[in-house]
Amino acid sequence: MVLTVHHLQRSQSERIVWLCEELGIDYELKIYQRERASLGAPSDLKAIHPTGTAPVIQDGDVTISESGAIMDYLMGQYGNGALSASSNVPNFSDYAFWYHWGIGTFQSTTMTLIYVIKAGVEETHPVLQVLKQKITNSLEMMDQRLMQYKWLAGEEFTAADVYAVFIVTTMRLFTPFPLLGYSGIKRWLENVSHRPAYRRMTEKAEQSESRGEVPVLCDEAPRPMASY
Amino acid sequence: MVLTVHHLQRSQSERIVWLCEELGIDYELKIYQRERASLGAPSDLKAIHPTGTAPVIQDGDVTISESGAIMDYLMGQYGNGALSASSNVPNFSDYAFWYHWGIGTFQSTTMTLIYVIKAGVEETHPVLQVLKQKITNSLEMMDQRLMQYKWLAGEEFTAADVYAVFIVTTMRLFTPFPLLGYSGIKRWLENVSHRPAYRRMTEKAEQSESRGEVPVLCDEAPRPMASY
Numbered sequence: 001m002v003l004t005v006h007h008l009q010r011s012q013s014e015r016i017v018w019l020c021e022e023l024g025i026d027y028e029l030k031i032y033q034r035e036r037a038s039l040g041a042p043s044d045l046k047a048i049h050p051t052g053t054a055p056v057i058q059d060g061d062v063t064i065s066e067s068g069a070i071m072d073y074l075m076g077q078y079g080n081g082a083l084s085a086s087s088n089v090p091n092f093s094d095y096a097f098w099y100h101w102g103i104g105t106f107q108s109t110t111m112t113l114i115y116v117i118k119a120g121v122e123e124t125h126p127v128l129q130v131l132k133q134k135i136t137n138s139l140e141m142m143d144q145r146l147m148q149y150k151w152l153a154g155e156e157f158t159a160a161d162v163y164a165v166f167i168v169t170t171m172r173l174f175t176p177f178p179l180l181g182y183s184g185i186k187r188w189l190e191n192v193s194h195r196p197a198y199r200r201m202t203e204k205a206e207q208s209e210s211r212g213e214v215p216v217l218c219d220e221a222p223r224p225m226a227s228y
Numbered sequence: 229m230v231l232t233v234h235h236l237q238r239s240q241s242e243r244i245v246w247l248c249e250e251l252g253i254d255y256e257l258k259i260y261q262r263e264r265a266s267l268g269a270p271s272d273l274k275a276i277h278p279t280g281t282a283p284v285i286q287d288g289d290v291t292i293s294e295s296g297a298i299m300d301y302l303m304g305q306y307g308n309g310a311l312s313a314s315s316n317v318p319n320f321s322d323y324a325f326w327y328h329w330g331i332g333t334f335q336s337t338t339m340t341l342i343y344v345i346k347a348g349v350e351e352t353h354p355v356l357q358v359l360k361q362k363i364t365n366s367l368e369m370m371d372q373r374l375m376q377y378k379w380l381a382g383e384e385f386t387a388a389d390v391y392a393v394f395i396v397t398t399m400r401l402f403t404p405f406p407l408l409g410y411s412g413i414k415r416w417l418e419n420v421s422h423r424p425a426y427r428r429m430t431e432k433a434e435q436s437e438s439r440g441e442v443p444v445l446c447d448e449a450p451r452p453m454a455s456y
Binding site: 050051053062064066067068069070073075077086087088092096101103104108111115118119120121125127141 | 290304336340349369
């Protein structure tokens with residue numbers, strides 16, 4: 001029985017494909033493209049789990065969605081402790097912080113900004129300024145960390161990196177911002193781009209994307225998704 | 229050396245106080261009130277961690293913020309396996325899903341709605357309707373789960389419940405919505421209200437809140453925070 005990863009192209013499910021590649025898990029990849037008009041998930045993907053979003057995986061009787069849950073599940077079932085820090089190592093609190101912060105704060109704030117912009121709120125509105133400032137604070141905090149350490153949890157690559165990379169790469173297709181000046185983040189993304197598992201993810205998961213090559217690892221603001 | 233929990237009243241840090249009570253951890257509680265004008269954290273709380281938000285805990289050399297990270301840290305250091313499901317039990321995927329879904333989707337969507345409303349977006353705007361529909365979908369999914377099982381992960385109370393309760397209770401002070409009709413959620417909140425640890429949290433963490441008793445476990449929409 002093979003694990004199936006349902007991947008919506010140009011979405012956060014890229015991190016599940018990447019994690020499978022990092023852990024050497026045998027999986028079947030099902031690729032979906034966003035609906036042209038809404039940029040949302042197509043109905044056949046929505047039908048798999050009540051949340052109606054990517055990522056979703058199926059593993060025997062188990063159907064599970066939500067990035068963090070899938071990552072915990074895959075590391076627990078197939079990881080043999082790889083890519084996560086156990087609670088008795090000194091950097092456990094760093095791992096836990098950066099792993100959850102990606103989910104709980106940074107991605108959540110960026111998502112909020114996408115909706116506020118979509119709702120037509122003016123550039124000068126204080127709420128928009130507050131959100132942009134929060135994102136700048138997040139980038140600065142992350143950059144300072146990555147100036148000090150090779151990876152978010154310390155000197156070892158972990159699932160905290162797998163979680164967070166999407167937020168400063170592919171997610172910028174929906175609310176483009178540059179990364180100029182953040183040399184810690186830039187070096188981190190360069191290191192990510194050299195990982196064979198990340199390269200395999202890009203080839204396998206995005207190759208049939210018909211909107212062309214997207215330089216998501218760039219430090220300039222990418223062209224937004226809608227314009228492809 | 230005693231663990232210090234920095235708690236902002238009427239905020240998600242209530243779940244950290246609650247978790248400490250559930251796990252029987254010895255901790256010192258430092259209580260902060262929201263700034264009257266902004267409803268944000270006061271500057272002495274902001275100074276403790278670069279994220280500038282509650283919750284934050286300090287444990288010896290470790291200073292850590294972000295609910296999920298603190299919960300993983302506390303369960304890892306002091307929990308002896310309590311309140312979390314290990315990866316070899318049958319309901320591990322349920323535990324992982326509901327734990328992360330609270331962080332990654334439900335709270336994030338509710339937070340987005342708070343910002344969109346704050347930005348003055350009209351009631352009829354499609355973006356606002358989309359967000360409200362997402363919250364309704366989340367409540368329905370949760371309600372169906374809680375009609376079937378006593379707690380989110382199954383028959384046992386876990387950290388998934390500790391994570392999610394705040395979203396349908398105290399968080400409603402910022403974007404009030406009723407829970408009428410959701411009988412699964414209502415029974416779940418009744419069960420929560422009977423837990424001695426939850427009661428101790430309310431007494432210890434909210435007792436000096438000067439804005440009066442807030443019936444956060446009610447099924448009607450509560451009065452919004454700003455009006456206290």
